[in-house]
Amino acid sequence: MALGYVLVLYVPTFVLRLPPPTSLESYLIRRFTCALVFSAISALASASLLGVERYMDIPVLLSFYGIRKDHMWQAVVFPLFLTSLLYAGSLVSKLLLLLCSWRERGDSSYCELDLYKIFAVAARSASDHALACAHNVVAWRNYVVAPFTEELVFRACMIPLLLCSGFQTQIIIFIGPVFFSLAHLNHFMELYYLQRYSFLKALSIVGLQLGYTVVFGWYASFLFIRTGNLISAVTPHIFCNVMGLPVLLSPRTKGLATIAFVLGLACFSWLLFPASSPSLYNNSIESCICWQGYCSWH
Numbered sequence: 453m454a455l456g457y458v459l460v461l462y463v464p465t466f467v468l469r470l471p472p473p474t475s476l477e478s479y480l481i482r483r484f485t486c487a488l489v490f491s492a493i494s495a496l497a498s499a500s501l502l503g504v505e506r507y508m509d510i511p512v513l514l515s516f517y518g519i520r521k522d523h524m525w526q527a528v529v530f531p532l533f534l535t536s537l538l539y540a541g542s543l544v545s546k547l548l549l550l551l552c553s554w555r556e557r558g559d560s561s562y563c564e565l566d567l568y569k570i571f572a573v574a575a576r577s578a579s580d581h582a583l584a585c586a587h588n589v590v591a592w593r594n595y596v597v598a599p600f601t602e603e604l605v606f607r608a609c610m611i612p613l614l615l616c617s618g619f620q621t622q623i624i625i626f627i628g629p630v631f632f633s634l635a636h637l638n639h640f641m642e643l644y645y646l647q648r649y650s651f652l653k654a655l656s657i658v659g660l661q662l663g664y665t666v667v668f669g670w671y672a673s674f675l676f677i678r679t680g681n682l683i684s685a686v687t688p689h690i691f692c693n694v695m696g697l698p699v700l701l702s703p704r705t706k707g708l709a710t711i712a713f714v715l716g717l718a719c720f721s722w723l724l725f726p727a728s729s730p731s732l733y734n735n736s737i738e739s740c741i742c743w744q745g746y747c748s749w750h
Contacts, residue, residue: 629669
């Protein structure tokens, strides 16, 4: 599945021999189509291997992949809150830089710390950013297509197969994301051959990305197995793509970003298990038909 998710992106060019796309938009739309098609193929293959085709009830069938409409707000809010704790340094840094920009423009609200104005400006900025993203094909890749297709393939399709194969939950959480990480190796070829980056620069960029995706994969796999809900993995994926790498140090915030990061990390560690408790995301965890692992988690 990991290999296929990457190779299918090159099918239009090397297999179907389609002409090269004339724009970035057509290039990404072509890749969107490939990713969506392969995600459907992976789901069908996983269903066939697990023998779930006997379940004709669509909601039951989708729930095997963690696609559920119940407990939706819990699957969005709790993982999003947990993930935001990891980005406490980044959020504090952005807030302080916003206040500094107001002070440099002579805005008195910097001294008064007008919380209403801060909230209004932040909300307007977020609204403008969301509107701009809605018309940006790259944003659709980063915030919609990639999070949903990657989590469907690498979490919802792979993890049930590994669990039913007899692998221990801890092994799946720490080893499974290696496949997710290796699926990003094609970025090295694109940076080195297409964008003409030097070998060392392309290697350093991709190496950092591989390490980051492994760590994120641990977290996403943990959430998916704990909650049995795919949205609990998709929501942090989108948030991380929006925020980028967490800020550990910021020269303009005089150490406040570092303090916020440390405090956020401590709170994250303290709340990780309580906020992902299976009972928060399921009406009952007794004798259910799932294989995500939350029924027998210990």
